[in-house]
Amino acid sequence: MVGSPDFLTGRGQDQAPEFQELESPEGELHLRFYTPSGAEFALPATGIREVLSPSPDRITPVPNVSPLLLGTLNVRGRVVWVADLGQFLGDAAALNTDRPEISVIAIEDQDIMLGLAVDRILGMEWLDIENVQAATAVPDSVAPFLRGEWILDKEGGQSLRLLDQVSILRSARWAA
Numbered sequence: 001m002v003g004s005p006d007f008l009t010g011r012g013q014d015q016a017p018e019f020q021e022l023e024s025p026e027g028e029l030h031l032r033f034y035t036p037s038g039a040e041f042a043l044p045a046t047g048i049r050e051v052l053s054p055s056p057d058r059i060t061p062v063p064n065v066s067p068l069l070l071g072t073l074n075v076r077g078r079v080v081w082v083a084d085l086g087q088f089l090g091d092a093a094a095l096n097t098d099r100p101e102i103s104v105i106a107i108e109d110q111d112i113m114l115g116l117a118v119d120r121i122l123g124m125e126w127l128d129i130e131n132v133q134a135a136t137a138v139p140d141s142v143a144p145f146l147r148g149e150w151i152l153d154k155e156g157g158q159s160l161r162l163l164d165q166v167s168i169l170r171s172a173r174w175a176a
Contacts, residue, residue, distance in 0.1 A: 027128035031105065032160065033118045035086035036093040040160050042127065042150075047165035049108040050075075051121060053101040059117075066174055070097065073104065073115055080106060082115035088173065090141025095119060107165040114169055132162055145171070 029045035054073055059082050061071040070082045082104055084095045095102070095117050104115040132148035138161075145167050149159040 027126045027130075029124055030127045030162070032122040032125055033103070033105065034120045034122070035089060035091055036095050036119045037086055037091040039086075039089075039091070040122075040158075042125075042160055042162050043105065043107065043165055044162075045124060047107050047109065049106040049113055052104040052106060052115070054104060055100060056097045056102055059097075059102065068174065070095070070102075070117055075106060075113075075115075078113065080113050080115045082117050083174075085116040085118050085168075088116075088168070088171075089145065090139050107169060109166045109169050112169050116168070127160075135159075135161060 030042040031045060031048055031051065032040065032042050034040055052073070052075065059071040059073050062069065068083050068088050070084055072079050073082050074080075082102075085105075086093065086095055096119070097117075103118050103121045105118060105121070106113055106115050108114075127150060131150055133151065135143070135146045135149040138146060142161070145163055147162040147164045149161045152158045152160055
């Protein structure tokens with residue numbers, strides 16, 4: 001047919017202007033969140049299985065395990081350990097579990113899944129991995145689990161630290 005649009009060309013000349021102006025996001029998708037001490041961190045979206053908000057009574061305490069572990073959580077029939085990420089990274093303050101929901105980031109590598117309980121989740125954001133710098137003034141308890149940091153405010157000294165979920169999952173600290 002003469003004059004019929006060819007949908008396979010991908011040129012998009014017949015698209016509405018608001019769709020033509022959209023640009024592809026720069027960088028990689030990351031989840032930003034806070035630990036109880038107020039430190040801000042990010043995890044790459046590729047290592048996150050899902051984000052959950054269970055009530056504290058859904059996390060079953062387990063006796064005689066590391067104090068870093070809050071207990072286990074049933075995630076669609078799979079038992080997942082839930083850890084206080086802030087305490088794992090050396091925060092003095094324990095996560096406040098006396099609230100209606102606890103933010104849990106389920107990370108996964110190969111067949112290992114772990115729930116990281118955090119204070120507050122900010123959301124997903126595209127961050128340019130090219131701008132990650134070596135982290136400075138990092139406590140020894142955090143250093144093994146960092147890939148680097150983005151400087152958000154040079155004058156205020158505010159940074160966003162990028163965590164490595166594989167080193168967190170494989171850490172010997174869980175056995176302590």
